[in-house]
Amino acid sequence: MARIVARSGQRVEPLAGWSWLATAADAATTPADLPEGGDWREAAVPGTVAGTLRALGRLDDARADAIDRQDHWYRTQLIEPLNGRLRFEGLATVTEIWVGGVKQADSASMFVPVELAVDCPAGTEIALCFRALAPKLAAAPRRSRWRPAMIQPNGLRWFRTSALGSMPGWCPPGLPTGPYRPVLRIESEAGAARIEAADLRTSYDGQTGTVALSLSLAANALLPDRGIMHCAGGETALHADGEGKLAGTLSLRNVTPWFPHTHGEPALHDLTVTLDGETIGLGRIGFRSLEVDRGEDGEGFGLIVNGVPVFCRGACWSNADVTTLAGGRAAYEPWLRLAREAGMNMIRLPGVMTYEDEAFFALCDELGIMVWQEMMLANFDYPQGDAGFRAAIAAEAEALLSRAQGSPSLAVLCGGSEVFQQSAMLGAPPEAWSGPVFDEVLPQAVATFRPDIAYVPNSPSGGPLPFVADKGVTHYYGVGAYMRGLDDARRAHVRFAAESLAFANVPEEVSLRSGKPPAITHHPDWKRAVPRDAGASWDFEDVRDHYLERLYGLEPARLRREDPERYFALSRAVVAEVMEETFAEWRRPASPTRGALVWLLQDLQPGAGWGVIASDGEPKSAWHGLARAFRPVQLTLTDEGVNGLGLHVLNERPEPLAATVELTCWRSGEVAVVQAKREVALAPRSETTLSAFNLIGRFFDIAYAYRFGPPGHDVTSAVLRDAVSGKVLAEAFHFPLGRGHERHHCGLAAKLEREGDDWSLVLSTRRFAQSVEIVDHGWRPEHSWFHLAPGEPRRVRLHRRPGTSSEPCGEVRAVNALDRGGYAAGA
Numbered sequence: 001m002a003r004i005v006a007r008s009g010q011r012v013e014p015l016a017g018w019s020w021l022a023t024a025a026d027a028a029t030t031p032a033d034l035p036e037g038g039d040w041r042e043a044a045v046p047g048t049v050a051g052t053l054r055a056l057g058r059l060d061d062a063r064a065d066a067i068d069r070q071d072h073w074y075r076t077q078l079i080e081p082l083n084g085r086l087r088f089e090g091l092a093t094v095t096e097i098w099v100g101g102v103k104q105a106d107s108a109s110m111f112v113p114v115e116l117a118v119d120c121p122a123g124t125e126i127a128l129c130f131r132a133l134a135p136k137l138a139a140a141p142r143r144s145r146w147r148p149a150m151i152q153p154n155g156l157r158w159f160r161t162s163a164l165g166s167m168p169g170w171c172p173p174g175l176p177t178g179p180y181r182p183v184l185r186i187e188s189e190a191g192a193a194r195i196e197a198a199d200l201r202t203s204y205d206g207q208t209g210t211v212a213l214s215l216s217l218a219a220n221a222l223l224p225d226r227g228i229m230h231c232a233g234g235e236t237a238l239h240a241d242g243e244g245k246l247a248g249t250l251s252l253r254n255v256t257p258w259f260p261h262t263h264g265e266p267a268l269h270d271l272t273v274t275l276d277g278e279t280i281g282l283g284r285i286g287f288r289s290l291e292v293d294r295g296e297d298g299e300g301f302g303l304i305v306n307g308v309p310v311f312c313r314g315a316c317w318s319n320a321d322v323t324t325l326a327g328g329r330a331a332y333e334p335w336l337r338l339a340r341e342a343g344m345n346m347i348r349l350p351g352v353m354t355y356e357d358e359a360f361f362a363l364c365d366e367l368g369i370m371v372w373q374e375m376m377l378a379n380f381d382y383p384q385g386d387a388g389f390r391a392a393i394a395a396e397a398e399a400l401l402s403r404a405q406g407s408p409s410l411a412v413l414c415g416g417s418e419v420f421q422q423s424a425m426l427g428a429p430p431e432a433w434s435g436p437v438f439d440e441v442l443p444q445a446v447a448t449f450r451p452d453i454a455y456v457p458n459s460p461s462g463g464p465l466p467f468v469a470d471k472g473v474t475h476y477y478g479v480g481a482y483m484r485g486l487d488d489a490r491r492a493h494v495r496f497a498a499e500s501l502a503f504a505n506v507p508e509e510v511s512l513r514s515g516k517p518p519a520i521t522h523h524p525d526w527k528r529a530v531p532r533d534a535g536a537s538w539d540f541e542d543v544r545d546h547y548l549e550r551l552y553g554l555e556p557a558r559l560r561r562e563d564p565e566r567y568f569a570l571s572r573a574v575v576a577e578v579m580e581e582t583f584a585e586w587r588r589p590a591s592p593t594r595g596a597l598v599w600l601l602q603d604l605q606p607g608a609g610w611g612v613i614a615s616d617g618e619p620k621s622a623w624h625g626l627a628r629a630f631r632p633v634q635l636t637l638t639d640e641g642v643n644g645l646g647l648h649v650l651n652e653r654p655e656p657l658a659a660t661v662e663l664t665c666w667r668s669g670e671v672a673v674v675q676a677k678r679e680v681a682l683a684p685r686s687e688t689t690l691s692a693f694n695l696i697g698r699f700f701d702i703a704y705a706y707r708f709g710p711p712g713h714d715v716t717s718a719v720l721r722d723a724v725s726g727k728v729l730a731e732a733f734h735f736p737l738g739r740g741h742e743r744h745h746c747g748l749a750a751k752l753e754r755e756g757d758d759w760s761l762v763l764s765t766r767r768f769a770q771s772v773e774i775v776d777h778g779w780r781p782e783h784s785w786f787h788l789a790p791g792e793p794r795r796v797r798l799h800r801r802p803g804t805s806s807e808p809c810g811e812v813r814a815v816n817a818l819d820r821g822g823y824a825a826g827a
Contacts, residue, residue: 010194015086015126015183017076018045020052025071025132031098031125034073043074044324048092048178049130051324059323064165064174068133072177075127078120082185088114089357090181091128092325093161094136098127109160110176111355111376111396130177133159141383146426148379148418149534151352157380160392163352164322170531172322172605180325181357194218195280200271200405202287203452206307209255209287213238214247215273224275231285232256232269246275257306258286258408260345261368262632263685264306264654268365271406286365286408292454293594299462299471301496302594303370303411303454308685311587311652312370312595313630314344315612316499319353322604327357334617335602336360340367342612342623343630348372348498348597351417351459352379355400364409371409372498372597373400374459375442377416381423384435394441401449414456414498415442420466421458421475433466434458459498469494476500476596479582483546486578489585497596501582503547503575504530504540505622506568507607507614510777510801517607519568521560529607541608548574552741566815570741573771573815576625576785577739583629584636584732588648589687598626621773624785628730633657635720635730642705645692645734647718651682658723663695665702665713669744669768669816670790673713674700679723692716704736711737715768717789733787739770740816748772748788748821750812759808761823764793769814776810777801788814 020043021034028034043052049072053059088097092110096103099118107114140155147154151163165175188194199214213229215238227238227246232255238248256267268284293302293309303310320331339347347364349356351374364371375397383389397413404410415438423433438457446455462472469476470493478488480501494500517525521541532539545556548570560567579598586593603611612622632652640646651657658681665674676695682688692702704711716734721727747766752759761774761781769788774781779798788794798808807825 010084011187011189013185015045015076015078015185017079018043018074018179019076020049020178021073021075022049022070023073025069025135027071028073028129030103031073031075031101031127031129040075043178045074045076045179046090046182046327047324048176048180050174050177051321052178054323061173064172067177068137068175069135071132072130073127074130074179075125078122078124078126078185081121082124082187083119084117084185084187086116086118086126087184087186088128088179088181089184090179092130092176092178092180093133093159094131096129096131098125098129100124109392109396110162110180111160112392112399113181126183128179133161133175133177144381145428145432146381146423148422151379152534154380157382158389160376160396162325162354162376163378164319164325164354167352167534169534170604170610174323176325176354180354181327188218195275198282200282200285201452202285202406202408204255204257204287204289204306206289207253209252209257210249211252211271211285211287212247212249213271213273213282214241214245216245228274230270230272230274230279238273252287255287258288258365259305259308259368259654260310260370261340262343262345262630263308263310263652266366266368266408268408283406284362284365285406288408288452290411290452290454295495295592295594299495300592300594301456301462301473305370305411309594310345310370311593312346312372312496313583313587313597313626314339314346314348314369315598315601315626316348316350317353317356318600318602318604318611320602325354327359329359329363332356332360332363335613336363336367336369338613338617338619338623339601340369342619342627343632344369344626345630346370346372346411346595346597347601348374348459350374350499351377351414351419358403361404361407361409365407369409370411371407372412372414373404373410374414375400375416377419377437379418379422382419382435382437384437390437390441393437394445397442397445398449401445405449410450410453412454412456413442413446413450415458417459418475419458420461424466433461462495469497470592471495473498477502479578481540481543483543485550486581486585489582490591494586494593494596496594499599500596501579502531502540502599502610503544503578503622504608505544505575505610505612505620506571507603507616507620508572508618509568509775511606511614511616511618513777514606519564521564521567526607529603529605529609531610540610544571544575547578551577551739553738554741569771569773569813569815572621572773573785576621576771579622580625580629583626584638584648587629587634587650588636588638588646589650589689598622618780621785624783627783628786631730633720633729635661635718635732637716637718637732637734639703639734639736641703643691643693644702644705645716647690647692647695647732648687649680649682649690649720650687652685654684656684657682659729660721660723661690661695662719662721663692664717664789665700666715666717666768666789667713669715669746670766674702702736703734714740717768717787717792719792728792731787731789731792733789743816743818745819746814746817748812748814748817748819750774750821750823752808752823752825752827754825759798759825761796761798761808761812762793763788763796763812763821765790765814768816770816771814773813773815774810775813776808778804778806779808779810 137155476497603609
């Protein structure tokens with residue numbers, strides 16, 4: 001099978017004018033049985049029933065829960081005759097397709113497109129019936145070796161649909177239902193050589209990029225004698241291969257390769273073909289090599305791109321809009337650009353969500369973000385012995401991998417999420433963890449359609465138990481849900497965390513202004529949005545509170561009751577601090593960790609969800625912490641106990657680094673008691689670790705490990721400064737006595753500066769300011785929740801939020817400051 005492309009010689013248009021009607025299950029067998037009149041409503045396609053209900057102002061939990069107990073009919077009429085094809089890109093889930101009152105097809109998977117040849121006059125009715133799934137789930141075979149608590153009901157394992165809507169405790173209710181991807185009418189243009197599909201393979205050996213292309217033309221099209229393929233300034237002939245196809249291979253010496261943006265340029269090249277004098281675009285492709293690094297013991301996991309080891313960091317994708325399951329560039333771009341802005345170089349699509357369309361991969365290609373793609377298989381004991389089920393998964397993998405054949409961003413195909421883990425945790429023996437889908441069907445699909453990517457059987461997997469941290473791929477929650485000390489991030493010997501560090505992340509003040517949910521942490525609407533594991537006696541707000549108490553020495557329950565504003569401020573600060581410190585451990589040169597992804601990128605609903613970006617698109621404090629932790633040119637500090645502090649300088653860029661490391665120890669946050677400086681020179685894509693003792697050149701209890709007397713300082717700051725420009729490249733901080741909760745007059749000051757239409761804030765402080773927050777309801781700060789040392793002003797750009805017409809006006813706060821710095825344009 002071949003990759004389906006935007007076809008040449010065809011008129012492709014979305015089928016519009018849809019209306020929707022809900023009926024009782026099986027109330028109508030055919031469209032002719034539908035009641036006259038009826039409560040038909042205009043419906044957006046692509047879209048879902050939940051999306052239509054939301055547009056009508058009718059969506060609530062009760063109606064969302066009822067969606068899978070009803071049949072849902074969609075219908076439209078052809079305005080013009082159609083002699084061609086109808087293509088249904090995604091139908092969720094058990095669907096009948098009716099054309100002119102006659103059923104033409106059934107679809108049982110929301111993940112595989114359906115295409116029909118049709119010859120219909122104008123006025124022909126196209127109808128879709130999405131049959132009620134609840135009765136089918138209830139009738140599904142019940143026996144299984146284990147039953148997960150997270151996804152309900154167990155019958156869902158038999159149906160190829162998303163787990164969204166079936167995960168109480170963190171996901172809004174309502175099974176995905178409806179034509180959530182486009183419905184297209186496709187007509188051939190007279191006399192055109194119509195390309196039906198293309199099979200595309202790329203490779204890169206460090207110098208030469210190679211693209212092998214095979215074009216399949218329509219059965220009734222005249223096959224040209226030859227064609228020409230063009231890419232990156234080169235061209236080669238395409239010749240008939242004797243099987244009704246045109247094929248050729250183009251080698252491009254010294255072609256610019258594609259890198260994740262943290263390590264180089266995500267270079268893309270236009271691929272075109274010329275047939276019968278017509279030039280046809282086949283999109284943009286990239287050239288890169290990819291290897292899996294198992295480590296010296298052969299039991300780790302890491303990626304090597306174009307011969308360069310890459311520390312993978314980023315987050316797990318949830319959905320651009322969980323109500324509509326929106327796809328396309330406009331839906332994806334705001335989220336992915338924020339991911340890039342935070343320094344993320346990998347996005348994982350977990351097995352509990354949905355597959356995204358070609359626009360998702362195209363954007364990741366452009367932005368230099370690698371994609372860890374999972375099959376939509378999670379937790380269940382799937383019927384892998386059933387031939388029909390295996391065939392459905394094979395078709396699903398083919399559809400997925402074929403449409404992403406030219407995307408260099410696709411780096412990993414994973415068999416699914418927590419199937420092996422769920423099996424092991426519920427007591428199944430090792431031989432029950434995997435199965436033919438993970439061991440045979442999916443590896444074969446990768447070998448056939450994308451041999452240039454890595455295959456991982458499941459996330460997590462590897463080691464004596466699938467979820468151990470020191471072997472293979474893990475889901476790491478030692479720091480996080482299991483409430484262990486921050487030092488566990490090192491002790492666990494994490495090799496690669498496909499998910500980690502989940503907290504109930506409090507949205508920024510601007511996101512809570514709407515009052516939905518109300519900013520009262522024990523209000524039922526607030527708690528509804530706080531994630532929890534089904535059946536657990538705690539939620540992820542309890543996890544965040546644990547670290548708040550651990551880092552700041554305050555009782556969260558009392559603070560929440562007596563000073564809710566400060567409780568929110570420290571709740572925001574603590575997740576940024578924990579994430580930044582954990583990644584400092586994982587990225588240090590001596591660490592065995594080769595990648596870690598945070599759970600999740602974006603919230604599924606308003607409130608304190610797992611997302612590091614709120615559901616309204618506003619970055620949270622965790623996003624700001626990660627943006628610092630993910631810098632490609634980086635300086636971090638780690639506490640090495642009696643060995644003092646380790647200063648780790650990383651240069652992932654392809655250019656050499658000449659910089660100065662400056663170290664300062666502060667007493668009472670304002671008196672410099674120790675200062676040291678050293679020049680460093682790093683080759684491209686290299687790293688080094690310095691000892692603070694070597695920088696200082698004498699004994700000073702910088703980590704307060706020896707404790708021969710009272711502490712001489714309460715905070716250490718380190719700055720990595722460009723040797724030529726003096727620009728600050730990175731900063732790091734250490735708190736030998738803990739972060740504490742004392743508050744002082746810090747002398748915070750904020751000065752607005754304008755450059756054309758752009759605004760910046762210049763911040764300064766007399767005394768060390770901890771977790772500085774910029775609050776401006778009309779303008780988003782490029783950086784927030786950072787520490788600010790005396791004598792080191794920080795310039796922060798402000799970005800106008802959509803719909804804002806006013807000039808910047810706000811204030812600057814710090815969690816250890818009694819004073820605040822206000823600012824306003826013209827003041």
